[in-house]
Amino acid sequence: MNATLTALAEPNRLRIVELLRDKPRPVGEIAKRLRLCQPQVSKHLRVLSDAGLVDVRPVAQQRIYQLRSEPFNELDTWLETFRRRVSDRMDRLEDLISERKAKKEREKDHGH
Amino acid sequence: MNATLTALAEPNRLRIVELLRDKPRPVGEIAKRLRLCQPQVSKHLRVLSDAGLVDVRPVAQQRIYQLRSEPFNELDTWLETFRRRVSDRMDRLEDLISERKAKKEREKDHGH
DNA sequence: GGAGAATATACCTGTCAAGGCATATTCAAG
DNA sequence: CTTGAATATGCCTTGACAGGTATATTCTCC
Numbered sequence A, B: 001m002n003a004t005l006t007a008l009a010e011p012n013r014l015r016i017v018e019l020l021r022d023k024p025r026p027v028g029e030i031a032k033r034l035r036l037c038q039p040q041v042s043k044h045l046r047v048l049s050d051a052g053l054v055d056v057r058p059v060a061q062q063r064i065y066q067l068r069s070e071p072f073n074e075l076d077t078w079l080e081t082f083r084r085r086v087s088d089r090m091d092r093l094e095d096l097i098s099e100r101k102a103k104k105e106r107e108k109d110h111g112h
Numbered sequence C: 001g002g003a004g005a006a007t008a009t010a011c012c013t014g015t016c017a018a019g020g021c022a023t024a025t026t027c028a029a030g
Numbered sequence D: 001c002t003t004g005a006a007t008a009t010g011c012c013t014t015g016a017c018a019g020g021t022a023t024a025t026t027c028t029c030c
Helices: A002-009 A011-022 A027-034 A038-050 A070-080 A083-111 B002-009 B011-022 B027-034 B038-050 B070-080 B083-111
Strands: A054-059 A062-067 B054-059 B062-067
Touching: A002 A011, A002 A038, A002 A070, A002 B002, A002 B011, A011 A027, A011 A038, A011 A062, A011 B002, A027 A038, A027 A062, A038 A054, A038 A062, A070 B070, B002 B011, B002 B038, B002 B070, B011 B027, B011 B038, B011 B062, B027 B038, B027 B062, B038 B054, B038 B062
Parallel strands: none
Antiparallel strands: A054 A062, B054 B062
């Protein structure tokens, strides 16, 4: 999970991922389209590969990179845990404040 | 989008976000639960705040931090664009290879 | 208004990662 | 087997960022 986020956090890597969203591409094409130097692209792809975000397929001297679905599914699952909770926050905040006040009252009583 | 990912990529910030998922909390409580120093927590919360991931509410000398829903919704929307595409990749890869071969044939014919 | 709690900020330091550049590797084709 | 294309890797430098510590700020309460 953290590996996925770290990999996606880098702007150029995000661009690469969004480019690969359309279809698999060889390194050179990615470099050309994003106007990046080839070594940098290879390095970014290495990071993405280590994070499990992409797969490689050799075709002649080319290496075709493609997205993998798992990390995105995991990210989606993780996001799910934020769905309803977030909409309930306001109420919970009120609860917290009430609790806090009540606690303070209790302490005050206890002190005397 | 990139701001969101960058903010979430840091392990301790991710822990903070996951802690806030349950309910809003003051700085001190976050520090205690995650066994982090208070200044570091404040700094992380600053980053999260700048990225729009959290809101603050002063209550006495405390500052109650809570998650905001927008960035998570945006992240979810972004993820949506990867849903179907990823499952189509295999076919597209085949297409790419076919195209590539066809192109090569064409070049060969043209050369002669 | 003085003391102490809760939090934010400033400064320093070390680490890590991204870019630039040169070079190694692998493969196709003549 | 030599050449050139496509890609990966190694080394170096630099900038950003996280942690540590001290200090500033803000509020409550007496």
